[in-house]
Amino acid sequence: MKMEVAHTYNYAFLDEGSKREIRRSVLKAVAIPGYQVPFASREMPIGRGWGTGGLQITLSLIGEKDTLKVIDQGHDDSVNAVSIKRLVETCSNVRATENSEEATIIQTRHRIPEIPLRQDQILVLQVPLPEPLRRVEAKEKDTKRLHAEMDYSSIWLRLYEDIVKWGKITIGADYPSMVNGRYIFNPSPIPRYDLLKLHQANGLFLFGAGREKKIYAIPPYTDVKPLEFDDYPFEVENFDGLTCQSCGSKDVFLDEIYDAETGKKRYQCSDTGYCQTKQNERGSFV
Amino acid sequence: MGYVAVTGGQKAIEHANDLTKYYRLKNADGVLNIKEIEAQFRLLIDRVMGEGGLYAPEYAALALKQAEGDPAEAAFLLRAYRSTLPRNHYSLTVEPSEMRVLRKISSSFKDIPGGQILGPTYDYTHRLLNFDLKNEETDVIKEFLADFELSSKVDGEDITTYGKVTDLLQQEGLVGNHSCEEVEPFDVTRDKLIFPASRSARLQILSRGETGAMTSFAYSSMRGYGVVHPTIGELRVGYTDVYIPYPYGEEDDSIYIGEIMVTEVETINSFAQNEQGNVEFLLGYGLTFGQNEVKAIAMAILERSLETEGTSPTQDEEFVLLHIDSVEAHGFVSHLKLPHYITFQSKLDRIREAKNTKQNNKTIEQAVTFNPF
Numbered sequence: 001m002k003m004e005v006a007h008t009y010n011y012a013f014l015d016e017g018s019k020r021e022i023r024r025s026v027l028k029a030v031a032i033p034g035y036q037v038p039f040a041s042r043e044m045p046i047g048r049g050w051g052t053g054g055l056q057i058t059l060s061l062i063g064e065k066d067t068l069k070v071i072d073q074g075h076d077d078s079v080n081a082v083s084i085k086r087l088v089e090t091c092s093n094v095r096a097t098e099n100s101e102e103a104t105i106i107q108t109r110h111r112i113p114e115i116p117l118r119q120d121q122i123l124v125l126q127v128p129l130p131e132p133l134r135r136v137e138a139k140e141k142d143t144k145r146l147h148a149e150m151d152y153s154s155i156w157l158r159l160y161e162d163i164v165k166w167g168k169i170t171i172g173a174d175y176p177s178m179v180n181g182r183y184i185f186n187p188s189p190i191p192r193y194d195l196l197k198l199h200q201a202n203g204l205f206l207f208g209a210g211r212e213k214k215i216y217a218i219p220p221y222t223d224v225k226p227l228e229f230d231d232y233p234f235e236v237e238n239f240d241g242l243t244c245q246s247c248g249s250k251d252v253f254l255d256e257i258y259d260a261e262t263g264k265k266r267y268q269c270s271d272t273g274y275c276q277t278k279q280n281e282r283g284s285f286v
Numbered sequence: 287m288g289y290v291a292v293t294g295g296q297k298a299i300e301h302a303n304d305l306t307k308y309y310r311l312k313n314a315d316g317v318l319n320i321k322e323i324e325a326q327f328r329l330l331i332d333r334v335m336g337e338g339g340l341y342a343p344e345y346a347a348l349a350l351k352q353a354e355g356d357p358a359e360a361a362f363l364l365r366a367y368r369s370t371l372p373r374n375h376y377s378l379t380v381e382p383s384e385m386r387v388l389r390k391i392s393s394s395f396k397d398i399p400g401g402q403i404l405g406p407t408y409d410y411t412h413r414l415l416n417f418d419l420k421n422e423e424t425d426v427i428k429e430f431l432a433d434f435e436l437s438s439k440v441d442g443e444d445i446t447t448y449g450k451v452t453d454l455l456q457q458e459g460l461v462g463n464h465s466c467e468e469v470e471p472f473d474v475t476r477d478k479l480i481f482p483a484s485r486s487a488r489l490q491i492l493s494r495g496e497t498g499a500m501t502s503f504a505y506s507s508m509r510g511y512g513v514v515h516p517t518i519g520e521l522r523v524g525y526t527d528v529y530i531p532y533p534y535g536e537e538d539d540s541i542y543i544g545e546i547m548v549t550e551v552e553t554i555n556s557f558a559q560n561e562q563g564n565v566e567f568l569l570g571y572g573l574t575f576g577q578n579e580v581k582a583i584a585m586a587i588l589e590r591s592l593e594t595e596g597t598s599p600t601q602d603e604e605f606v607l608l609h610i611d612s613v614e615a616h617g618f619v620s621h622l623k624l625p626h627y628i629t630f631q632s633k634l635d636r637i638r639e640a641k642n643t644k645q646n647n648k649t650i651e652q653a654v655t656f657n658p659f
Contacts, residue, residue: 009370010370012329013370014369014370015370015371015372017372017373018369021476038477038478038480039478040473040475040476040477040478041478042370042475043362043365043366043368043369043613044366044369045366046551047362047616047618047619047620047621048613048614048616048618049617049619049620049621050617050618050620050624052617052619072624072625073625073626073627073628076295076630077295077296078295078625079295079298079348079624080624081295082295082296082299083299086296086299108425109624110629111628127622128618138604139481139604140481140604141481141482141604166640166644167640167643167644168639168640168643169635169641170635170636171636172629172632172633172635173628173629173632173633174629189628189629190628191628191629191631192630192632193632211614211617211618213478213479214478235639237631237632237635238635238639249642251630251650253628255627255631256627256631256634270628270631
């Protein structure tokens with residue numbers, strides 16, 4: 001596999017023209033925070049819907065000096081993360097890492113690392129459904145108009161109806177939020193817990209939706225506000241009083257694990273890179 | 287430990303890769319030869335090239351071998367390869383009226399210019415399993431080929447071109463005679479599809495569409511969920527020349543770069559009054575790589591259907607064009623196999639909270655909708 005790809009394909013898989021085009025779309029996305037920039041998404045050697053949007057951004061940005069981290073559900077070792085990492089390694093000379101502080105580009109599905117992003121780091125998110133208004137409007141033609149006119153009444157109504165029916169807003173991950181006071185956007189299905197990390201962050205967040213052919217961005221130091229009502233404020237996932245069984249961390253996003261033998265519920269850091277660092281620091285290997 | 291079992295990354299993947307190779311080869315007496323796949327799985331090759339959007343029979347055969355014969359997986363391999371190729375030229379408009387015809391039929395007319403030519407088709411075979419194929423022998427095959435080629439004109443230079451059935455109707459003023467300019471098409475592989483889609487974009491998406499999905503949609507239009515139930519004016523299969531503009535020449539200069547096999551279908555639908563007040567038939571158009579007849583017919587039906595105002599699913603441009611792509615549909619449906627415990631954790635949190643809030647109200651009337659991304 002390694003030989004074939006190296007000999008048959010261009011550096012970083014895509015041809016230079018395609019990479020340039022994707023970088024232009026990224027620049028436009030950065031210039032208009034939260035706006036969904038259409039781009040000519042290419043078919044990639046992984047499944048459409050398996051992270052091709054993020055992968056195209058990563059491949060169009062990556063160069064010899066970069067260090068790449070890929071995570072899926074917080075895991076460096078999750079199968080899709082490994083597969084994407086291997087693809088990038090095979091068609092470039094880029095070094096991979098599991099330590100988020102070493103990485104210059106982090107491609108991710110579902111999680112933002114626990115350690116805040118620095119100015120020199122880019123987080124690339126894979127996006128399944130970029131359109132926040134899809135929840136209330138099926139047609140792209142109409143959602144484009146609603147964004148243009150900043151007509152967001154239908155999504156607010158959806159939240160209101162949730163409260164009437166359930167007493168809570170029931171949207172879990174991928175919680176719709178307002179960017180820079182202009183566009184409502186989907187933060188990719190990161191948990192609500194991670195959403196707050198986007199607000200006035202130091203690093204750059206790029207979102208790539210391959211199947212839906214859109215790129216958008218949250219530049220550094222940009223306002224990101226989850227949609228909420230004064231009397232029904234935004235709530236993050238609750239892990240009060242719980243600690244990671246491996247590294248003992250509190251105040252992190254935890255995976256809920258059922259022990260196959262005892263059936264007991266246990267908790268463990270979802271960010272495996274962070275968990276490993278903490279374990280090393282504490283010298284405790286559980 | 288539940289989902290944790292699907293991690294373990296590198297080693298697990300390597301082993302799974304070896305296993306696929308093992309399953310592909312385990313009961314093999316001999317290795318499948320790419321050339322034989324190309325020759326003997328001709329229709330499958332044509333289908334994969336059509337859905338892959340790349341005219342390359344040899345690569346389609348390679349993809350099929352690699353994919354253990356799964357057409358969706360093979361089309362996916364071709365598309366992924368195709369996306370790495372630079373786009374250097376757009377060809378001039380291909381002229382199917384000058385096609386070297388292998389097969390042409392019309393169900394609208396008993397006789398057409400040059401007659402009905404059945405060509406290679408399974409339409410009139412009885413679908414009985416031919417057990418003789420279990421023991422085909424090379425010598426017998428060679429003998430058959432030699433005899434047949436002596437007595438018939440096949441695949442050679444004798445194949446001729448014929449005028450088109452719709453030209454007859456056009457001379458009578460029964461179909462619209464719209465002129466069109468030769469303009470560079472909207473390229474769906476280089477721009478995001480926007481709605482309403484231009485005609486060239488629409489035709490490209492249909493031409494690359496998944497055969498089964500398009501057949502189902504077209505079928506739904508014919509049997510009640512739509513308005514289009516056409517007659518085939520003409521279906522033709524044959525070779526057509528491809529030219530690109532000569533980069534340094536005058537406006538009309540062009541270079542011949544080769545030929546491709548295509549299937550073209552023109553369907554005749556109900557008639558309507560045009561802008562000039564004349565009554566004329568409405569046509570549907572389908573064109574695919576290779577011999578791909580049902581798909582080309584389905585394309586003509588869907589193309590016409592999308593040109594007609596109405597509320598059935600097949601008249602909804604976004605519904606049809608966004609859902610017939612094999613690579614996109616296949617990818618997104620299969621992504622459900624990836625773990626989803628982060629979103630599910632988030633959802634668990636919500637259901638527990640909602641349950642606490644609703645504690646006094648024992649009946650939960652409706653399940654919470656949730657998107658498992």
